[in-house]
Amino acid sequence: MVKNMEAMLSKIVKRIKPSKTEKEAEKKLIDKIFGKIKKIEGKHIEVMHCGSSARDTDIGGDKDLDIFVLFPKKMKRAEFEKEGLRIGRTVFKGKKWEECYSEHPYVRGQMDNFVIEIVPSYKVEDASAMQSAVDRSPLHQKYLLERLTEKQKDEIRLLRAFLKGIDCYGAKLKVNSMPGYAVELLILYYGSFMGCIKAAANWKNGEIIDIEKHYSDPSEAKKKFNHHLNLVDPTDKNRNVAAAVSYNQFARFIAACRKFLEKPNERFFFPEKKKGWPISKIKKMFKEKEILILKIPYPKNAISDVVYGQIKNLTKKMKTRLKLNDFIVKSSGEWTDEKSIIVNAFEFESLEIERVKKHLGPEIADAKNAAIFLKSHKKIISGPIIENGRWVIEKERKFWNAKEFLKAEIKKIVVKDPLNKTIKKARVVEEKDILPIYKKDCEFASFITAFLKNREDFLDW
Helix, strand or coil: CCCHHHHHHHHHHHHHHHCHHHHHHHHHHHHHHHHHHHHHHCCCCCCECCCCCCCCCCCCCCCEEEEEEEECCCCCCCHHHHHHHHHHHCCCCCCEEEEEEECCCEEEEEEECEEEEEEECCCCCHHCCCCHHHHHHHHHHHHHHHCCCCHHHHHHHHHHHHHCCCECCCCCCCCCEECCCHHHHHHHHCCCCCHHHHHHHHCCECCCCCCCCCCCCCHHHHHHCCCCCEECCCEEEEEEECCCCCHHHHHHHHHHHHHHHHCCCCEEEEECCCCCCHHHHHHHHHHEEEEEEEEECCCCCHHHHCCCHHHHHHHHHHHHHHHHHCCEEEEEEEEEEECEEEEEEEEEECCCCCCEEEEEEECCCCHHHHHHHHHHHHEEEEEEEECCCCCEEEEEECEEEHHHHHHHHHHHCCCCCCCCCCCHHEEEECCCHHHHHHHHHHHHHHHHHHHHHHHCCHCCC
16 A cells, blocks of 8 residues: 555656756746846845745646845835836836736736746845735745755645645635645645645644744644644744635645545546536526526726635625525535626525514513514514513515525625625626526636535545
């Protein structure tokens, strides 16, 4: 079993490791970009290539490069941002580029089939001197390069591919999963891919991983971060590297690790591309299930990570309101093409509930509140009657149909920019309205199929 596992993992590493040609092309481009930046006059003092490609822990086919332009920590923020953008624009002059925003603006562009981010950062010695969130990236770079072995770099690739295979990779709000830096730290801590998988299969809620032992008492870290996975940043004791990991993704990783140990196979690393079901099956499932779709236009020029945060929050708000009105939501999900459409999907136990609702009043012995209850309720269908020492009445609901309720509630929802620009154009739609999108957008088809299937893929591997 052990030999078979080693052979399988060795075979996988060969498939996912970047080729010599890939790394040579990458180095050639980085040298080219470094040369361009060094020729630009300005107050920048250093250029660094950071991230997984710089640490040689990347997977073949990944074409993302992170270039950090370091400025003196005394530079004022406004000038720092202006200079960072100027340098980024100059690098991509004549090429395709866009201005992006995180804590501060930066430039993302394309060159030689790579996607490159030129990110301004302050040069700091340690986390205590940080002036922007990205200042820690060069610190992470230094920390890992001093500690990772060549063998561990391949182990990181395995864990990264495993997480991608089970849809548990990436800190962006779209996925709320394991950041790349966290993957590297997990291998540094557990020593190997299998060491991590075996440990994670037994993780408990509130797990503490403190590589540098910043906290002499683990309960201190647990109390400080109060998260299901507490991975203390070795370079900053006040930061949980796994803060972006949602509870569902934490649980999904644990469950997938257990399944892999039970039945190890390559599909965890190379899952089949998700495909939509045939139209006939989609129609059948819509007849069998109680589904409603909230369709919203995508805000123009909106930052995708911000929009994902908003649509996830919108789902939570709508589920809360539906529950308060006694509609039972069995499952929900969100999707966007990041260009024109946003979808919030809901599956109900039933789209219709009883028209009449029973209202329990105060105990009869509570004279004051009993009197208020009787006076405040009008248009009673039956009652008041006494049950178990309380006044009880029955009234007709304002909404007993989930579609009508959603249509009314979406008009009341208050959201911030940028979703506030399009929320008023939201529509509650059903099967016939989404089939045209299903037919032309394979990613949407994949989302709807997974939503209707409602089963973890890795359980069938």
